[in-house]
Amino acid sequence: MQKRPSFPARLQQAEKTPLPYVPSGIRRSGTGVTAGISATASVASGSDTRSVREHMVQRLIRAGIRAPEVLAAMSAVERHQFVDSALANRAYEDTSLPIGLAQTISKPSIVARMLELLLASANGSGGVRSGRVLEVGTGCGYQTALLARLAGEVYSIERLRGLHERARGNLRPLRLANVHLLFGDGMLGFPSGAPYAGILAAAGGSSVPAAWCDQLGVGGRLVAPVADSAGAQSLVVVDRTAQGWKEVTLEAVHFVPLKSGTS
Numbered sequence: 172m173q174k175r176p177s178f179p180a181r182l183q184q185a186e187k188t189p190l191p192y193v194p195s196g197i198r199r200s201g202t203g204v205t206a207g208i209s210a211t212a213s214v215a216s217g218s219d220t221r222s223v224r225e226h227m228v229q230r231l232i233r234a235g236i237r238a239p240e241v242l243a244a245m246s247a248v249e250r251h252q253f254v255d256s257a258l259a260n261r262a263y264e265d266t267s268l269p270i271g272l273a274q275t276i277s278k279p280s281i282v283a284r285m286l287e288l289l290l291a292s293a294n295g296s297g298g299v300r301s302g303r304v305l306e307v308g309t310g311c312g313y314q315t316a317l318l319a320r321l322a323g324e325v326y327s328i329e330r331l332r333g334l335h336e337r338a339r340g341n342l343r344p345l346r347l348a349n350v351h352l353l354f355g356d357g358m359l360g361f362p363s364g365a366p367y368a369g370i371l372a373a374a375g376g377s378s379v380p381a382a383w384c385d386q387l388g389v390g391g392r393l394v395a396p397v398a399d400s401a402g403a404q405s406l407v408v409v410d411r412t413a414q415g416w417k418e419v420t421l422e423a424v425h426f427v428p429l430k431s432g433t434s
């Protein structure tokens with residue numbers, strides 16, 4: 172389990188200057204990314220993918236995402252830095268991609284959808300903004316980086332050591348002082364960080380673990396994929412009020428399975 176990093180909370184600023192749209196051929200390099208269409212189209216720094224991300228954000232808006240904080244975070248975080256270099260040129264497509272150990276980074280539209288749902292809790296985005304969020308399934312750390320921009324403190328837990336380490340490596344350059352990366356079984360939640368203003372799961376089980384409901388604070392919201400008895404997953408939102416828990420089932424989704432234990 173990693174302790175809170177000591178470096179300052181500083182995020183890379185989004186580039187202000189508009190850059191030409193780079194439709195394909197982005198690849199990661201030691202210093203950043205390169206648009207490999209032609210020698211003259213080559214660009215040299217990570218911020219050069221900003222216009223490709225803007226196209227992704229425009230797609231998200233067309234798909235119905237409205238929360239300005241979510242759109243700003245999606246526009247700022249460089250998704251290509253979280254996938255293998257061989258897949259970096261597909262990083263801004265609306266598709267899930269393999270991240271190793273049979274797991275996947277979720278597609279941007281579902282990530283944005285879940286973040287928007289999380290911010291729309293009874294306490295509003297202010298509850299998450301000033302509070303703690305538990306993310307179950309760190310994976311490559313992409314969604315963690317987005318949450319770091321939206322929440323007060325982020326506790327992100329991963330059960331596969333290889334991915335926990337990978338996320339740590341991916342997030343290190345971003346110096347996110349409000350992110351706590353944890354290695355463990357997220358089905359048990361993380362009691363030391365409770366109560367949470369929000370809980371977000373990126374893996375789906377057959378029900379919402381009781382520990383998550385217990386660790387959700389009053390006014391908080393939990394967003395998770397849950398499978399029915401036939402194995403079909405839907406997005407489930409659980410709101411905790413002073414009276415108890417209220418569950419709503421939304422659209423069909425496809426996430427990797429929530430598994431117990433660590434490996």
Ligand code: SAH
Pocket residue numbers: 270274275276277307308309310311312313314315328329330331334355356357358373374427428429430431432
């Ligand atoms: N949001 C992640 C998605 C990763 S896929 C990203 O941006 O990359 C879901 C992750 O959930 C996988 O890495 C999987 O190992 C993890 N997972 C599944 N069950 C878990 C559990 N009980 N505790 C913690 N992580 C779990």
